[in-house]
Amino acid sequence: xxxxxxxxxxxxxxxxxxxxxxxxxxxxxxxxxxxxxxxxxxxxxxxxxxxxxxxxxxxxxxxxxxxxxxxxxxxxxxxxxxxxxxxxxxxxxxxxxxxxxxxxxxxxxxxxxxxxxxxxxxxxxxxxxxxxxxxxxxxxxxxxxxxxxxxxxxxxxxxxxxxxxxxxxxxxxxxxxxxxxxxxxxxxxxxxxxxxxxxxxxxxxxxxxxxxxxxxxxxxxxxxxxxxxxxxxxxxxxxxxxxxxxxxxxxxxxxxxxxxxxxxxxxxxxxxxxxxxxxxxxxxxxxxxxxxxxxxxxxxxxxxxxxxxxxxxxxxxxxxxxxxxxxxxxxxxxxxxxxxxxxxxxxxxxxxxxxxxxxxxxxxxxxxxxxxxxxxxxxxxxxxxxxxxxxxxxxxxxxxxxxxxxxxxxxxxxxxxxxxxxxxxxxxxxxxxxxxxxxxxxxxxxxxxxxxxxxxxxxxxxxxxxxxxxxxxxxxxxxxxxxxxxxxxxxxxxxxxxxxxxxxxxxxxxxxxxxxxxxxxxxxxxxxxxxxxxxxxxxxxxxxxxxxxxxxxxxxxxxxxxxxxxxxxxxxxxxxxxxxxxxxxxxxxxxxxxxxxxxxxxxxxxxxxxxxxxxxxxxxxxxxxxxxxxxxxxxxxxxxxxxxxxxxxxxxxxxxxxxxxxxxxxxxx
Ligand code: NOJ
Ligand code: CA
Numbered sequence: 001x002x003x004x005x006x007x008x009x010x011x012x013x014x015x016x017x018x019x020x021x022x023x024x025x026x027x028x029x030x031x032x033x034x035x036x037x038x039x040x041x042x043x044x045x046x047x048x049x050x051x052x053x054x055x056x057x058x059x060x061x062x063x064x065x066x067x068x069x070x071x072x073x074x075x076x077x078x079x080x081x082x083x084x085x086x087x088x089x090x091x092x093x094x095x096x097x098x099x100x101x102x103x104x105x106x107x108x109x110x111x112x113x114x115x116x117x118x119x120x121x122x123x124x125x126x127x128x129x130x131x132x133x134x135x136x137x138x139x140x141x142x143x144x145x146x147x148x149x150x151x152x153x154x155x156x157x158x159x160x161x162x163x164x165x166x167x168x169x170x171x172x173x174x175x176x177x178x179x180x181x182x183x184x185x186x187x188x189x190x191x192x193x194x195x196x197x198x199x200x201x202x203x204x205x206x207x208x209x210x211x212x213x214x215x216x217x218x219x220x221x222x223x224x225x226x227x228x229x230x231x232x233x234x235x236x237x238x239x240x241x242x243x244x245x246x247x248x249x250x251x252x253x254x255x256x257x258x259x260x261x262x263x264x265x266x267x268x269x270x271x272x273x274x275x276x277x278x279x280x281x282x283x284x285x286x287x288x289x290x291x292x293x294x295x296x297x298x299x300x301x302x303x304x305x306x307x308x309x310x311x312x313x314x315x316x317x318x319x320x321x322x323x324x325x326x327x328x329x330x331x332x333x334x335x336x337x338x339x340x341x342x343x344x345x346x347x348x349x350x351x352x353x354x355x356x357x358x359x360x361x362x363x364x365x366x367x368x369x370x371x372x373x374x375x376x377x378x379x380x381x382x383x384x385x386x387x388x389x390x391x392x393x394x395x396x397x398x399x400x401x402x403x404x405x406x407x408x409x410x411x412x413x414x415x416x417x418x419x420x421x422x423x424x425x426x427x428x429x430x431x432x433x434x435x436x437x438x439x440x441x442x443x444x445x446x447x448x449x450x451x452x453x454x455x456x457x458x459x460x461x462x463x464x465x466x467x468x469x470x471x472x473x474x475x476x477x478x479x480x481x482x483x484x485x486x487x488x489x490x491x492x493x494x495x496x497x498x499x500x501x502x503x504x505x506x507x508x509x510x511x512x513x514x515x516x517x518x519x520x521x522x523x524x525x526x527x528x529x530x531x532x533x534x535x536x537x538x539x540x541x542x543x544x545x546x547x548x549x550x551x552x553x554x555x556x557x558x559x560x561x562x563x564x565x566x567x568x569x570x571x572x573x574x575x576x577x578x579x580x581x582x583x584x585x586x587x588x589x590x591x592x593x594x595x596x597x598x599x600x601x602x603x604x605x606x607x608x609x610x611x612x613x614x615x616x617x618x619x620x621x622x623x624x625x626x627x628x629x630x631x632x633x634x635x636x637x638x639x640x641x642x643x644x645x646x647x648x649x650x651x652x653x654x655x656x657x658x659x660x661x662x663x664x665x666x667x668x669x
Contacts, residue, residue: 022040022078022081022109023039023040023041023078024037024038024039024040025037025038025039025081025107025109026038027083027105027106027107027123027124027125027130028105028125029104029105029125029126029127029130030085030087030103030104030105030125030126030127031127033051033052033127033253034049034050034051034125034126034127034129034130034253035049035050035051035125035130036048036049036050036107036123036125036130036132037049037050038107038109038121038123039059040076040077040078040111041059042074043074043075043076043077043113044061044063044073044074044076045061045062045063045076045111045121046059046060046061046062047059047060047062047121047123047132048060049130049251049253051199051201051253052199054157054195054197054199055157056156056157056195056199056201056251056253057154057155057156057157057251058155058156058157059155060152060153060154060155060224061073061151061152061153062121062132062134062151062152062153063150063151063152064119064134064136064147064149064150064151065147065148065149065150065151066145066146066147066148067146067147067148067236068146070115070117072113072117072119072136073151074113075113075114075115076111076112076113076119077111077112077113078109078110078111079110079111079112079118080109080110081107081108081109081110082107082108083105083106083107083108084105084106085104085105085106086102086103086104086105086106087101087102087103088101088102088103089101089102090102090272092267092454092457093273093275093278093281093457094281094283094457094460094542094567094568095540095542095568095569096540096569096572096587097264097569097570097571097572098569098570098571100264100267100268101264102264102268103126103127104124104125104126104268105124105125106122106123106124106125107122107123107124108120108121108122108123109121109122109123118136118137119134119135119136120134120135120136120137121133121134121135122135124248124269126265126268128252128253128254128259128262128263128264128265129201129202129250129251129252129253129254129263129265130250130251130253131206131248131249131250131251131265131269132248132249133207133245133246133247133248133249134150134244134245134246135243135244135245135246136243136244137243138240138241138242138243138244141241142241143241144239144240144241145238145239145240145241145242145244146236146238146239147229147236147237147238147239147244148235148236148237149227149228149229149237150214150227150229150237150246151226151227152214152226152227152249153219153224153225153226153227154203154216154224154225154226155221155223155224156181156193156223156224156225157195157223158195158196158223159180159181159182159222159223160180160181160193160194160195160201161178161179161180161181161193161194162178162179162180162181162184162187162191162192162193163176163177163178163191163192163193163484163487163488163579163580164176164177164179164184164187164188164189164190164191164192164488165177165187165188165488166185166186166187166188167186167187167188167215167216167217167228168188168215169213169215169230169231169417169418169419169420170410170411170417170418170419171418171445172188172448172463172464172465172466172489173463173465173466173467173470174466175466175477175478175481176480176481176484176485176488176580178480178484178579178580181193181222181223181225182222182223184218184225185217185218186215186216186217186218186228187215187216187225188215188216188448189202189203189204189205189214189215189216189448189492190202190203190204190252190488190489190491190492191203191204191216191225191488192260192487192488192491192579194257194579198255199253199254199255200252200253200254200255200256200257200259200260200579201251201252201253201254202250202251202252202260202487202488202491203216203249203250203251204250204252204266204448204450204491204492205247205248205249205250205448205450206247206248206250206265206266206267206268206269206270206450206451207247207248207269207270207271207450207451207452208247208424208447208448208450208452209245209247209424209428209452210238210240210242210421210424210425210428211229211238211244211246211247211421211424212229212230212231212232212237212238212419212420212421212424213229213230213419213420213424213447213448214227214228214229214247214249215227215228215229215230216228227249229420230417230418230419230420230421231417231420232416232420232421232422233413233414233415233416233420233422234415237420237421238421239421247450248269250265250266250269252265252491256577257487257574257577257578257579257583258574258575258576258577258583259574260487260491261486261487261490261491261574261577261583261585262572262573262574263491266449266450266451266491266492266493267451267453267454267493268451268454269451270450270451270452270454270455271454271455272454272455273454273455273456273457274435274455274456275435275456275457275458278457278458280401280438281440281457281458281460282326282370282401282440283460283542283543283544283567283568284325284326284327284370284402284542284543284544284567285324285325285326285327285544285545285546285562285565285567286320286325286326286327286328286329286372286543286544286545286546287316287319287320287325287327287328287329287545287546287547287550288316288327288328288329288330288331288372288545289307289308289312289313289316289329289330289331289332290329290331290498290545290547291468291472291498291501291547291548291549292307292549293307293331293332294469294472294473295472295506295509295512295513296472296473296513296514297509297512297513297514298312298332299332299337300331300332300337300376301332301337301338302332302335302337302338302352302353302354305514306332306352306354307330307331307332308330308331308332308333308352308354308355309354309355310354310355310356310359310360313328313330313355313360314360314363315550316328316330316550317360317363317364317367317369318367319550319553319554320367320369321367321368321369323553323559323562323563324563324564325369325546325562325563326368326369326370327369327370327371327372327402327543328364328369328370328371328372329371329372329373329374329404329545330355330360330371330372330373330374331374331376331404332352332374333351333352333355333357333373333374334346334347334348334349334350334351334352334374335347335350335351335352336350337376340376340378340409341378341409343380343382343383343412344380344383345378345380345383346375346376346377346378346380346383347387348375348384348387348390348391348394349387349390349391349394357371357398357400358398361398361399361400364399365399370399370400370401370402371398371399371400371402372400372402372403372404372442372543373395373400373402373403373404374403374404374405374406375391375403375404375405375406376405376406376408377405377406377407377409378406378407378408378409379407379408379409379410379411379412379418379445380409380411380412381407381411381412381413381416381422381423381426382412382413383412384426384430385426385429388429388430388433389433389437392433392434392436392437392439393437395437395439396437396438396439400439401438401439401440402439402440402441402442402460402543403434403439403440403441403442404441404442404443404444404496405430405441405442405443405444405446406443406444406445407423407443407444407445407446408444408445411423418445418447419447419448423447424447427443427446427447428452430443431452431456431458431459432456434456434458434459435456435458438458439458440458440459440460440543441458441459441460441462442460442461442462442496442543443459443461443462443463443464444462444463444496445463445464446462446463446464447464448464448492449462449464449492449493449494450492450493451492451493453493453494460494460541460542460543461493461494461495461496461541461542461543462493462494462495462496463495463496463497464489464492464495465485465489465495465497466481467495467496467497467498468497468498468499468501468525468547469498471501471524471525471526476524476525476526477525477526478526478600478601479526479527479531479598479599479600479601479632479658479659480580480581480600480601482497482527482531482535482539482598483579483580483581483582483583483598483599483600484579484580485497485539486538486539486577486583486585487577487579487580487583490539490540494540494541494542494543495539495540495541496541496543496545497535497539497541498545498547499532499535499536499539499544499545499546499547500532500533500535500536500545500546500547500548500562501525501527501532501547501548501552502529502532502548502552502553502556502558503548503549503552504524504525504527504528504529504532504636504637505524505525505636505637506524506525508549508551508552509549524636525636526632526633526659527632527636527659527660527661528626528630528631528632528635528636528637528638528639528657528659528660528661529558529624529636529637529639530624530625530626530630530639530656530657530660530661530662530663531598531599531626531632531656531659531660531661533558533561533562533596533624533661533663534596534597534598534661534662534663535596535598535661536561536562536565536596536663537565537585537587537594537595537596537663538583538585538596538597538598538661540572541567542567542568543567544565544567546562557641558624558639558641560622561622561624561663561665564594564665565594566587566589566594568589569587569588569589570588570589570590571587571588572585572586572587572588573585573586573587573612575595575597575606575608575609575612576597576606580600581599581600581602581604582597582598582599582600582604582606582656583597583598584596584597584606584608585597586612591614591667591668592619592665592666592667592668593612593613593619593665593666594663594664594665594666595608595662595663595664595666596661596662596663596664597654597656597661597662598656598660598661599656599657599658599659599660599661600658600659601632601633601658601659602658603655603656603657603658603659603660604656605653605654605655605656606652606653606654606655606656606662607651607652607653607654608651608652608653608654608664609651610646610647610648610649610650610651610652611648611649612648613646613647613648613666614648614668615648616647616648617647617648617668617669618645618646618647618668618669619645619646619647619666619667619668619669620643620644620645620646620666620667620669621642621643621644621645621646621664621665621666621667622641622642622643622644622664622665622667623640623641623642623643623644623654623662623663623664624639624640624641624662624663624664625639625640625642625654625655625656625660625661625662625663626638626639626640626655626656626657626660626661626662627639627640628640628655630657630660631657631658631659631660632657632658632659632660633658633659635657636659638657646666
């Protein structure tokens, strides 16, 4: 279904000359709850942010450090400013909601410094946050604009409690830290915070295109953080041969933690879909030759224990076909794994001799299953770009319409980082080439999501977090980590966390594993089975993996939850939430609702209010929850399945064990 505009209520353009006193300009959200204020003080640029009249970001400097010392930091005069309002309701191709409201007020400020260099600042205020971007006009078509660093301050008004991962230009695969801002040295975004008065805010970016990602480092003051862009190999941060429109610097604002999750600020700050035809874009659940590789049962590389064999793939296809799972992934299907790390190691169109892609494509199609391809680049973007078009054409010819990509390793060209401008542009090339070949993408070791799936809805999901794989070969992800993801990483967009492990103690695998990394004796998943079921709903991904092995699912009564689970919803609501502690989300598809909650090490007692159900209707509920003695650390297999009858006026008490959760399917009668 193509993305289309439902209606436009207002589009007002007001050009205001600067004869009055334009040195302080205020912009409010449509509901007046949020405010962003621009100030020009002694030729310097400042902004501040308020929610319900409480200052959350005190006056903070804006500017750009440019090549050759021609900084855009001071000496400015304001030449013009304009405001406008925008309101539209649009329908994404897939997602958590079938309609998204985009409604904001905008202020654009045109400035000029004493050298005549122009700079424009554009501010937008939405009901769920505020944002701004810089525009540096190119003076003639030959001018190269070289940014040495962006100087955007975030001068927080108090010592907020914060949740974030450390700043790093090559990885997001870290555990979340909960720290007062005064103890934070640096952070990657989303950086989520809570004020003493109970307000929530989260800093991130939107529409990252032809630029470098932004991290935050502490400035001189303990509550001031300054943008630090991922560097390019040549020492600058961004080099462009056109007018620079930076990504939006976004500040989500909310009265509750759940409202952060419900925000659409990031997608709303991206351009509408570029794709005219979108009926080939199909959200799906998938299984695949993946977890067994990370467990060390089989190998990516061809050999005695090779995972991606034709026979093994048929097993996964049979399983998917029998259990309403639409996609099957195979990693380690192509030559090159033995040379991982070498330049040009991987071939993306040469299957290993024991993997018959052509035959498997037919086998899968006959069983109503789609194959999901895999391109591990090892970080070698040069070689991948050279093969991109033909590799995608090859997959297309084989009936493969989704590809998981990966960048596990140092980036080639040498000196570039995973999150710098070079790789930001690389990922754009991949999304554009994939759109041309009608391929959906799931990127691992990506650059952070900044909402580009609005523009390229074939860019379905990505990793960019410490996901399930860490449970296979490290001390694992604590429950507080997964309880923080929805309020941090997931605010940016879909996450391929790869949940759904039933053998959480890894008992069935113990004697089959051959260590290739880490100490396997210490591995287990710090989560109950109910928690794993819940993660599949709570952590949204339009390509959602049921990551365990078919033999661990076969015959298990909880498999019915996975079979029934949709991956595209008409409506989503957060029923209760506290960052790092617990979160319960309800999602609707058709007449039915799916409700799931997860809890941290402390567990949580939920009291679900079903007032979101249709008035007077009866629902059959199938509840998967932790048994009374269930515990993510000591008794994770204890699962209880109940059948209930539920109506809109009902309430239901549910105990989530430490590291536990619940999953409830509500079928309208
Ligand atoms: C890292 C990815 O995150 C993981 O999912 C994949 O299996 C390996 N790289 C190998 O490509
Ligand atoms: Ca990874």
